[in-house]
Amino acid sequence: xxxAGRYLPEYRELRARALSFLEFCYSPQxxxxxxxxxxxxxxxxxxxxxxDILVVPDALGQKVAFESGEGPRLDPVAxxxxxxxxxxxxxWNRLSPVFETLDxxxxxxxxxxxxxxxxxxxxxVASYMVAGRGTPDQGPARLLAYREPKLxxxxxxxxxxxxxxxxxxxxxxxxxxxxxxxxWAGVLPPPEFARWCVTPIAALVAxxxxxxxxxxxxxxxxxxxxxxxxxAGLPEVAAIGLDTATDPRAAAVALPxxxxxxxxxxxxxxxxxxxxxxxxxxxxxxxxDGRAHIFNLGHGVLPQTPVAHVEQLMKRVRA
Amino acid sequence: xxxAGRYLPEYRELRARALSFLEFCYSPQxxxxxxxxxxxxxxxxxxxxxxDILVVPDALGQKVAFESGEGPRLDPVAxxxxxxxxxxxxxWNRLSPVFETLDxxxxxxxxxxxxxxxxxxxxxVASYMVAGRGTPDQGPARLLAYREPKLxxxxxxxxxxxxxxxxxxxxxxxxxxxxxxxxWAGVLPPPEFARWCVTPIAALVAxxxxxxxxxxxxxxxxxxxxxxxxxAGLPEVAAIGLDTATDPRAAAVALPxxxxxxxxxxxxxxxxxxxxxxxxxxxxxxxxDGRAHIFNLGHGVLPQTPVAHVEQLMKRVRA
Numbered sequence: 357x358x359x360a361g362r363y364l365p366e367y368r369e370l371r372a373r374a375l376s377f378l379e380f381c382y383s384p385q386x387x388x389x390x391x392x393x394x395x396x397x398x399x400x401x402x403x404x405x406x407x408d409i410l411v412v413p414d415a416l417g418q419k420v421a422f423e424s425g426e427g428p429r430l431d432p433v434a435x436x437x438x439x440x441x442x443x444x445x446x447x448w449n450r451l452s453p454v455f456e457t458l459d460x461x462x463x464x465x466x467x468x469x470x471x472x473x474x475x476x477x478x479x480x481v482a483s484y485m486v487a488g489r490g491t492p493d494q495g496p497a498r499l500l501a502y503r504e505p506k507l508x509x510x511x512x513x514x515x516x517x518x519x520x521x522x523x524x525x526x527x528x529x530x531x532x533x534x535x536x537x538x539x540w541a542g543v544l545p546p547p548e549f550a551r552w553c554v555t556p557i558a559a560l561v562a563x564x565x566x567x568x569x570x571x572x573x574x575x576x577x578x579x580x581x582x583x584x585x586x587x588a589g590l591p592e593v594a595a596i597g598l599d600t601a602t603d604p605r606a607a608a609v610a611l612p613x614x615x616x617x618x619x620x621x622x623x624x625x626x627x628x629x630x631x632x633x634x635x636x637x638x639x640x641x642x643x644x645d646g647r648a649h650i651f652n653l654g655h656g657v658l659p660q661t662p663v664a665h666v667e668q669l670m671k672r673v674r675a
Numbered sequence: 676x677x678x679a680g681r682y683l684p685e686y687r688e689l690r691a692r693a694l695s696f697l698e699f700c701y702s703p704q705x706x707x708x709x710x711x712x713x714x715x716x717x718x719x720x721x722x723x724x725x726x727d728i729l730v731v732p733d734a735l736g737q738k739v740a741f742e743s744g745e746g747p748r749l750d751p752v753a754x755x756x757x758x759x760x761x762x763x764x765x766x767w768n769r770l771s772p773v774f775e776t777l778d779x780x781x782x783x784x785x786x787x788x789x790x791x792x793x794x795x796x797x798x799x800v801a802s803y804m805v806a807g808r809g810t811p812d813q814g815p816a817r818l819l820a821y822r823e824p825k826l827x828x829x830x831x832x833x834x835x836x837x838x839x840x841x842x843x844x845x846x847x848x849x850x851x852x853x854x855x856x857x858x859w860a861g862v863l864p865p866p867e868f869a870r871w872c873v874t875p876i877a878a879l880v881a882x883x884x885x886x887x888x889x890x891x892x893x894x895x896x897x898x899x900x901x902x903x904x905x906x907a908g909l910p911e912v913a914a915i916g917l918d919t920a921t922d923p924r925a926a927a928v929a930l931p932x933x934x935x936x937x938x939x940x941x942x943x944x945x946x947x948x949x950x951x952x953x954x955x956x957x958x959x960x961x962x963x964d965g966r967a968h969i970f971n972l973g974h975g976v977l978p979q980t981p982v983a984h985v986e987q988l989m990k991r992v993r994a
Binding site for chain 1: 929
């Protein structure tokens with residue numbers, strides 16, 4: 357999960373130096389610093405590139421902006437004409453600051469800290485591209501997928517190609533592992549989950565493998581619930597990230613032993629701190645006992661999280 | 676799921692006659708008419724009382740209002756003082772229009788149409804009571820549960836008692852089955868899901884059984900996902916409602932045969948209509964094949980749903 361953020365005073369200071377959030381992501385100097393801040397403060401085992409999943413639509417030529425406190429706003433891609441106006445592939449010059457950020461991070465990180473790159477999964481990115489914003493249920497994208505499945509498939513295919521090449525270039529620039537965030541897959545019924553979440557991710561990973569055979573791939577299908585089993589057949593996925601509501605033991609049954617499990621501390625337990633946090637940490641550690649496990653939150657760090665609680669977390673997990 | 680709503684022109688006409696949404700719920704004449712409208716138009720097998728889950732906090736003395744297009748607004752109950760100001764039990768006079776609505780509905784409905792009463796589950800109602808509004812993650816209630824578990828448990832206990840008596844009175848007034856909506860249970864990690872969703876519902880149903888031994892109880896734990904198995908041990912629950920993202924076959928494994936399964940057509944497929952709707956209906960019917968099944972949506976009817984698509988649905992399912 358994103359480690360930097362508003363819960364860190366040094367992040368808020370840094371954020372104030374950029375005019376827009378995209379400018380922040382595209383400034384190697386600021387993005388390197390944002391990536392390093394939580395590593396310096398907490399000494400995590402891995403650093404995750406500071407960026408955003410919507411740089412891909414931006415590089416495909418869609419207008420993307422972040423309204424302060426309002427989330428992203430995009431010119432919606434909701435018909436064939438709008439899709440045709442997008443580039444066949446991203447403008448790689450537009451994304452070059454991301455690769456430069458990774459290139460600069462490599463020597464700046466302690467040798468034993470892994471560097472993780474990432475992108476959004478095709479369905480999640482498409483859901484923002486179609487709706488033009490975040491929505492509670494990804495209704496606009498799902499409705500388009502029902503009404504015009506060929507058009508929606510063309511958008512998904514474009515994102516599969518772009519994301520595979522994007523991750524390959526991140527790896528070439530220094531990322532040692534990559535994570536694919538399908539933050540909104542959980543709204544999809546089983547056949548749509550297979551068609552728009554699992555199949556595109558499988559295609560993306562296969563294409564990535566042809567370009568970059570070795571870097572481990574982590575997939576985060578938030579809200580997959582009973583549909584987690586659909587990921588059991590993806591041999592190229594090294595780890596699956598689990599959201600907070602997923603029962604670790606059910607995930608261990610649903611996914612073969614070769615898949616490491618990542619997660620899934622409740623970010624609100626991290627806000628609460630105290631005994632509630634200690635109990636939640638103990639439950640995550642025992643829940644994944646006997647399984648290859650990457651300790652992580654089940655979703656992002658919340659802005660109101662006290663820094664002292666993250667320190668408490670690190671101390672407990674390290675012990 | 677609520678069958679009446681803005682997708683029906685006759686509902687919009689009716690809604691315009693009441694000043695506020697609560698006044699609408701508390702007017703037997705209007706609530707009877709809203710309950711009957713979809714039965715007249717579509718001939719469903721069962722009618723669900725037109726009301727709202729927040730009448731319980733309202734009857735407990737919390738200030739509840741519905742802002743037009745904004746959802747509910749309540750004076751938050753976030754500390755012991757606010758909890759102490761609530762009644763020990765609901766003001767039953769305040770809720771008497773609900774019972775009168777049920778009483779009037781019984782003779783107004785065709786004899787072969789069942790009448791379903793309902794309430795919100797303790798966790799979902801508490802999440803609105805604590806936050807004072809809908810939130811994406813029920814953060815305020817969950818945070819209170821972590822920080823002050825005794826206070827949150829006291830609120831949950833109050834709601835268990837009130838809801839059991841409320842449902843018993845609905846049954847006495849004519850409801851032939853009751854449904855308990857835990858619309859926000861899906862955000863809870865496993866131990867919290869057991870503590871704040873499953874255990875309070877089990878207590879509610881046990882108390883209800885003592886007062887009304889026979890009416891079937893349906894529970895809708897939206898987003899339960901891999902945690903559905905936690906409902907396997909509730910012998911008094913006749914049916915479990917499943918959300919759209921739940922795999923019917925996984926639910927059939929998670930829950931014993933004595934539990935009927937209800938659901939779970941994607942409301943967006945109903946908006947889309949055409950071949951997408953026909954396919955979605957066929958998948959629901961085949962997915963629950965071999966199991967006691969109540970055909971339903973996986974969530975409420977969306978306002979933009981064309982009436983003709985509901986007619987298409989009824990024709991296919993009846994056939």
